[in-house]
Amino acid sequence: MFARMWPRMRQTLDSRGMTEHRRALLAGLTGQVVEVGAGDGANFAHYPATVTRVLAVEPEPRLRELAAGAAARAPVPVEVSGASAGRLPAPDASVDTVVFCLVLCTVPDVDGALAEARRVLRPGGQIRFLEHGRADSPGLVRFQRVLDATVWPPLAGGCHTSRDIVTALERAGFTIADLRRYNFPPVRTPWSFHARGTATVG
Numbered sequence: 439m440f441a442r443m444w445p446r447m448r449q450t451l452d453s454r455g456m457t458e459h460r461r462a463l464l465a466g467l468t469g470q471v472v473e474v475g476a477g478d479g480a481n482f483a484h485y486p487a488t489v490t491r492v493l494a495v496e497p498e499p500r501l502r503e504l505a506a507g508a509a510a511r512a513p514v515p516v517e518v519s520g521a522s523a524g525r526l527p528a529p530d531a532s533v534d535t536v537v538f539c540l541v542l543c544t545v546p547d548v549d550g551a552l553a554e555a556r557r558v559l560r561p562g563g564q565i566r567f568l569e570h571g572r573a574d575s576p577g578l579v580r581f582q583r584v585l586d587a588t589v590w591p592p593l594a595g596g597c598h599t600s601r602d603i604v605t606a607l608e609r610a611g612f613t614i615a616d617l618r619r620y621n622f623p624p625v626r627t628p629w630s631f632h633a634r635g636t637a638t639v640g
C-alpha cells in the first residue's frame with residue numbers, strides 16, 4: 439500500500455520544498471555513489487555531472503520499476519538494483535559517497551545499514567544524509583514512541599518517527615559535518631524534525 443501511495447506523497451512534498459533539500463543533499467558530489475532506498479528515483483535528476491556513477495538500491499519492486507524509469511532520464515549514469523541496505527552490491531572501500539535520504543527511518547536495522555555503508559566507503563569517503571527523526575521535546579518524543587509502537591510503521595511502510603539518526607551515525611564511528619536541523623514542513627509534528635548533513639569515516 440505504501441509503495442502505491444509514496445510516489446504521489448513524494449511529489450507533494452517535493453513541490454512544497456523538499457526538492458531544494460534534495461539538491462542541497464547532493465550538491466558537490468563527485469565520483470562513485472551508492473544511494474540506499476532510492477524509492478521512485480526522486481533524487482536522480484539532482485545528481486551533479488561530477489558524479490560518474492550511481493548504484494541505487496531499492497528492494498520494493500513497484501518503486502524499483504519507477505526508479506528504473508527515472509534512471510533512464512537521469513543526467514548521470516544510474517544503475518538500479520533490488521538489493522537492500524544490509525547487503526550492498528559493492529566491494530569493500532569502493533565508493534566515494536553513500537546517500538541516505540528519508541530511508542533510515544524505515545530500514546529494519548539502522549546500525550547494520552551504517553556498518554554496511556562504512557564497509558563500501560573508501561578511506562575519506564562520506565555519507566550524505568537527509569532524514570526525519572526524533573523531536574526536540576520530551577512530550578513530542580513520547581508521542582513519537584507511541585506512534586512507533588502502534589499504528590505508524592504498519593501504515594507507512596515500516597517508517598519510525600522517533601529515531602535519532604545523528605546519534606546513530608556518531609555511534610557508528612562517523613564524524614558529522616555541515617549539520618542542518620530544520621522542521622519540514624515548518625511546523626512541529628512527529629514527522630517534521632529533519633536533519634541533513636555529511637558524515638565522514640573516522
Ligand SMILES: C[S@@+](CC[C@H](N)C(=O)[O-])C[C@H]1O[C@@H](n2cnc3c(N)ncnc32)[C@H](O)[C@@H]1O
Nearest residue numbers: 474475476477480498522523539540541544545
Ligand atoms: C520514504 S521512502 C524514501 C525514498 C527515497 N529515498 C526518497 O527520498 O524519495 C523509503 C524507502 O526506503 C526503502 N527501504 C525500506 N527498507 C529498506 C532497506 N532495508 N534497504 C533499502 N531500502 C529500504 C523503501 O522501499 C522506500 O523506497
